[in-house]
Amino acid sequence: MKKPGIKKAGAKPAKKPAPKTSAPKPKAKTTSRGMSEAEYKKIALTLPGTLEGTSYGKPSILVVKKFLTRLRAEDNSLVLIVGSIDERDMLLEADPATFHITDHYKDYPAVLARLDRIDAATLRSMLERRWRTIAPKKLIKELEAK
Numbered sequence: 001m002k003k004p005g006i007k008k009a010g011a012k013p014a015k016k017p018a019p020k021t022s023a024p025k026p027k028a029k030t031t032s033r034g035m036s037e038a039e040y041k042k043i044a045l046t047l048p049g050t051l052e053g054t055s056y057g058k059p060s061i062l063v064v065k066k067f068l069t070r071l072r073a074e075d076n077s078l079v080l081i082v083g084s085i086d087e088r089d090m091l092l093e094a095d096p097a098t099f100h101i102t103d104h105y106k107d108y109p110a111v112l113a114r115l116d117r118i119d120a121a122t123l124r125s126m127l128e129r130r131w132r133t134i135a136p137k138k139l140i141k142e143l144e145a146k
Contacts, residue, residue, distance in 0.1 A: 034116040035123070037071060040078060043124050044069055047131045049139040066134040069127060077112040078123070081130050084109050 035043075044050055044061040053062040060070035070079050077100070082088050088111045091099045098117040105112065113123070132140060 033119045035118065035120060037115065039120065040071065040115060040123065043120060044127055047128065047135075048142045049135055050131070063131055063135050063139070068130060068134070071115065072112065075112070076115050078115060078118070079105075079110055080113055080126050081108075081110050082126070083129070 041052075041061070045052070047063070047068075049063050050061055050068060053060055053065070055062065055067045055070060058070055061068045067081070069081075071077075072079060082091065085108075088099075088101070088109055091111050092101065097114070099111050099113055101110070101112055113126075135143075
């Protein structure tokens, strides 16, 4: 049995740990996924004619009194209307970490997007597509002029 601290004759000395360098560690990569409620509102409210209002008693973003989107406080997800149930199902299959639905939305062309997972470019694209289907022609021309 070996006793701690006693070395056997002819044993190699233990290697010393490498000295720590003062070189800075590489920064962790930042991701563009996920956003805050303020960031989501900023994106939604940049579309012409959008304003904060209510839909079915819930705070929402509207375009000329028509529903554009809202944040579901229950699960911190955005309600996004899409072109069809097939499109919704494709989103659910392609990125289930970001997109989901509840039983309430199963028969509607709507998908829920987790706010902490969706990236700004995807949200902007999805909102603009919906906005173009409900906005008056005058507002669409205004956006295209920008």
